[in-house]
Amino acid sequence: MLKNVFILMMVMVVSRSASAQETTGDLYSSHNKGKFFISWGGNRESYSRSDVRFWGRGYDFTVHDMEAHDKPKGYHLDYLNPGRMTIPQTNFRMGYFIDDHYSISIGWDHMKYVMTQDQIANVSGFISLPDTEEGAVFNGIYNNTDTKMTEDFLQYEHTDGLNYVNTEFSRTDDVSSVLKISNTDKVQFNVTEGIGAGFLFPKTNTKLLGRERHDDFHISGFGISAKAGLNITFFKHFYVQGEIKGGYIDMHDIRTTTSNTDHASQHFFFLQRIIAVGGIFRV
Structure with missing residues (x-):
């Protein structure tokens, strides 16, 4: 009853x-003022080449113009599995419209950064390890020396991941009228653009000079970004959004081994291609 x-x-x-x-x-x-929104999606990314400095007890060297790539998983059920949905390259965002056009949001861009293994790179600096260490075979002075990034010399990636935790300030404009759509409660087309900034919280997976592999979370630096995208909203509350997002990342304090004396630093540009689904509602 x-x-x-x-x-x-x-x-x-x-x-x-x-x-x-x-x-x-x-x-x-x-009108958007007072509405909340939340989204979840996936991404692909590209990275500029980067000079990466490694230093610690017995070594201080820089790998110049390191080449890296992402680690896509393709179409996979992990994107929808609550127990595994943070494993692929994903994007989470939630925010609030402070007026009809402008919103503020917080988000987590879970990217993955993998050094291209076995590439030939110029190395500058020195390695002077005790003869008892496995990495002592690489001892020497490096002066822009061509060096192959073998697994014994260096394995380096942020694969769980290159986590960019950020705040964005964005603008959204309804362009449905351009497409001659009158009932936007059924379908609405919006363009969006914004800027953001935040910190990097990577889980860096590294094996350096034959030492024990290290894989741990650590706040390592900061990032800034800008984006532009297209949003299609259906039946007032559900949307699909595609974005192009680019930015700059500076990580000056990366953990590379279990020892607190071992560090790395790098900075580079990135470009993300994002597809997300979400909901928008007024409480």
């Missing part, structure tokens, strides 16, 4: 809302 009454009340509320909307012509999608 209560279930039937509840359904009847919901039908009456929806019918009255629709009737009022038709009378006033005030569509839900006409």
Whole structure:
């Protein structure tokens, strides 16, 4: 009985809302102020070459113009599995419209950065390890020396991941009228652009000079970014959004081994291609 009454009340509320909307012509999608939004998606990324400095007890050298790539998983159920959805390259964002056009949000860009193994790179600096260490075979003075990044010399990646935790300030504009769409409560097209900044919290997976592999989370630096995208909203509350997002990352304190004396630093530019699904609603 209560279930039937509840359904009847919901039908009456929806019918009255629709009737009022038709009378006033005030569509839900006409105004964004006060709305919250949340999204989840996946990404691919590209990186500029980077000079990476490694230093610690017995060594201080720089790998010049290191080449790196992302680690895509393709179409996979992990994107939807609550227990594994943070494993692929993903993007999470939630925010609030402070007026009809401008919003502020917080997000987590889970990217992956993998040094291209076995590349030939110029190395400058020195390695002077005790003869008892496995990495002593690489001892010497390096002066822009061509060096192959073998697994014994260096394995280096941020694969769980290159986590960019950031705040964004964005603008959204409805362009449905350009496409001659009148009822934007059914489908609405928006363009969006914004700027952001935040910190890097990577889990860096490194094996350096034959030492024990290290893989741990550590706040390593900061990033800034800018984006532009297209948003398609369906039935007022559900949307698909595609974005191009680029930025600059400076990580000056990267952990590379279990020893607190071993560090690395690098800075580079990145470009993300993002597809996300989400919801927008007013509380």
